[in-house]
Amino acid sequence: MSQPASAPPSPAEIDSRALRQALGQFATGIAVVTAIDPHGQPVGLTVNSFAAVSLAPALVLWCLDNRSHNLTAFQAASHHAINILTREQEDLSTRFATWPVDRFAGLEWTAAAGGAPVLANCCAHFVVANETAHLSGDHTLFIGRVEQFAHTSDRDPLIFHAGQYRCLAEKL
Numbered sequence: 001m002s003q004p005a006s007a008p009p010s011p012a013e014i015d016s017r018a019l020r021q022a023l024g025q026f027a028t029g030i031a032v033v034t035a036i037d038p039h040g041q042p043v044g045l046t047v048n049s050f051a052a053v054s055l056a057p058a059l060v061l062w063c064l065d066n067r068s069h070n071l072t073a074f075q076a077a078s079h080h081a082i083n084i085l086t087r088e089q090e091d092l093s094t095r096f097a098t099w100p101v102d103r104f105a106g107l108e109w110t111a112a113a114g115g116a117p118v119l120a121n122c123c124a125h126f127v128v129a130n131e132t133a134h135l136s137g138d139h140t141l142f143i144g145r146v147e148q149f150a151h152t153s154d155r156d157p158l159i160f161h162a163g164q165y166r167c168l169a170e171k172l
């Protein structure tokens, strides 16, 4: 029996490439999320799933692919840092999305609460206590409570749109 044309597709029928392209129309910034693993080593990866959740209490979220090499490290870490990249830091975005490389080689960073690495020269950073790690589909949703943050307004953020890096144009 055929379905009416208006019926929503079942999950199996969703074209993931088309879904990715549609989601890519939502322009975002880029962050490198970092933590210290149980061996004391810094870990981190590039994400664009960062978002604000709540102002009071101050909560933020990001999503981690369940296939990540760093899933157990982020689940175990008491804190992580969300480092918002500038337009000059496209190379860091690429580096922290590439495997295997020494992602921290030659990088300037300082340890915040729980050892979370705060990278130098970013637009902003948030050091968060890891409150919940919620398995949601093929990703794990991390919600953290902001304990410390800083920003500068004299550096432009790196933008990601439709699979391309961009930078801000003039104000509308």
Ligand SMILES: Cc1cc2nc3c(=O)[nH]c(=O)nc-3n(C[C@H](O)[C@H](O)[C@H](O)COP(=O)(O)O)c2cc1C
Pocket (backbone or CB within 6 Å): 030, 044, 045, 046, 047, 048, 049, 050, 063, 064, 065, 067, 068, 069, 070, 071, 093, 094, 096, 097, 098, 099, 160
């Ligand atoms: C612009 C951009 C945004 C990304 N956003 C995410 C994200 O939100 N969550 C995620 O798990 N991976 C994201 N990735 C992919 C990871 O950075 C990449 O798979 C990385 O190699 C994962 O490293 P790991 O397996 O060592 O954790 C993104 C990559 C890029 C280039």
